[in-house]
Amino acid sequence: GRMRIDIVTIFPEFFGVLDVSLLGKARERGIIDVAVHDLRDYTHDRHRTVDDTPYGGGAGMVMRPEPWGEALDEVLTPDAVLIVPSPAGERFTQALAKQLATESRLVFACGRYEGIDQRVVEHAASVARVREVSLGDYVLNGGEVAAMAMIEAVGRLVPGVIGNPESLDEESHEDGLLEYPSYTKPAVWREREVPPILLSGNHGAIAAWRREQQVERTRRVRPDLLGDA
Numbered sequence: 001g002r003m004r005i006d007i008v009t010i011f012p013e014f015f016g017v018l019d020v021s022l023l024g025k026a027r028e029r030g031i032i033d034v035a036v037h038d039l040r041d042y043t044h045d046r047h048r049t050v051d052d053t054p055y056g057g058g059a060g061m062v063m064r065p066e067p068w069g070e071a072l073d074e075v076l077t078p079d080a081v082l083i084v085p086s087p088a089g090e091r092f093t094q095a096l097a098k099q100l101a102t103e104s105r106l107v108f109a110c111g112r113y114e115g116i117d118q119r120v121v122e123h124a125a126s127v128a129r130v131r132e133v134s135l136g137d138y139v140l141n142g143g144e145v146a147a148m149a150m151i152e153a154v155g156r157l158v159p160g161v162i163g164n165p166e167s168l169d170e171e172s173h174e175d176g177l178l179e180y181p182s183y184t185k186p187a188v189w190r191e192r193e194v195p196p197i198l199l200s201g202n203h204g205a206i207a208a209w210r211r212e213q214q215v216e217r218t219r220r221v222r223p224d225l226l227g228d229a
């Protein structure tokens with residue numbers, strides 16, 4: 001396929017949904033191959049232990065390096081990009097999604113507890129490109145939800161995955177503005193009319209109105225995207 005994605009996690013069943021979603025079609029068509037690996041398969045003790053107490057003290061547990069080392073030995077090839085979801089990561093953006101969509105191999109290391117022993121990331125960087133990436137400034141309990149979001153954002157940009165590619169270039173954050181509001185039938189719903197301009201057939205005026213809606217909405221909701229104070 002065009003892209004191979006490996007996911008290492010202690011919750012492999014979490015990614016079962018990838019079989020049914022949009023990416024399910026892409027997998028059937030052989031565009032994207034996804035393989036999920038259970039980190040516990042790389043432990044060798046009876047309790048399949050993946051965590052231990054943090055050196056230096058502190059609350060919570062840290063994920064042990066050994067299982068991660070063995071798992072990544074198996075899936076991390078030099079051409080791959082290892083993506084490690086982390087609260088301390090660089091911000092995940094549409095620009096990064098577009099960059100990652102050009103790669104042939106992505107590996108996602110989904111941590112839990114308080115994170116993964118840092119030596120795992122250090123070692124991986126000697127084998128492949130590694131990026132610690134954060135979904136946003138809020139706290140999750142692990143990397144799986146973040147990985148799912150990133151896989152969806154990247155997967156839909158891989159050529160052939162989305163039916164109508166033109167819907168890709170007219171979307172939010174493509175031109176730095178939020179998207180304009182959308183409407184469909186009926187023309188009146190609960191006494192609310194569709195903006196008449198959209199029924200005018202005047203495509204120049206419609207395009208202008210949509211642009212104005214984008215600017216107005218962006219200024220109201222996301223002034224940071226306009227570089228406004």
Ligand SMILES: CN1CCN(Cc2ccc(Cn3ccc4ccc(-c5n[nH]c(N)c5C#N)cc43)cc2)CC1
Pocket residue numbers: 058059085086087089110111112113114115116133134135136137138139140141142143144146
């Ligand atoms: C001493 N204290 C100092 C504060 N830390 C902070 C902390 C560390 C881990 C976790 C839980 N967790 C484990 C793996 C993992 C991956 C991604 C994310 C994540 N959260 N938010 C995003 N946007 C994420 C993404 N992407 C969270 C994760 C939660 C909070 C704890 C220890």
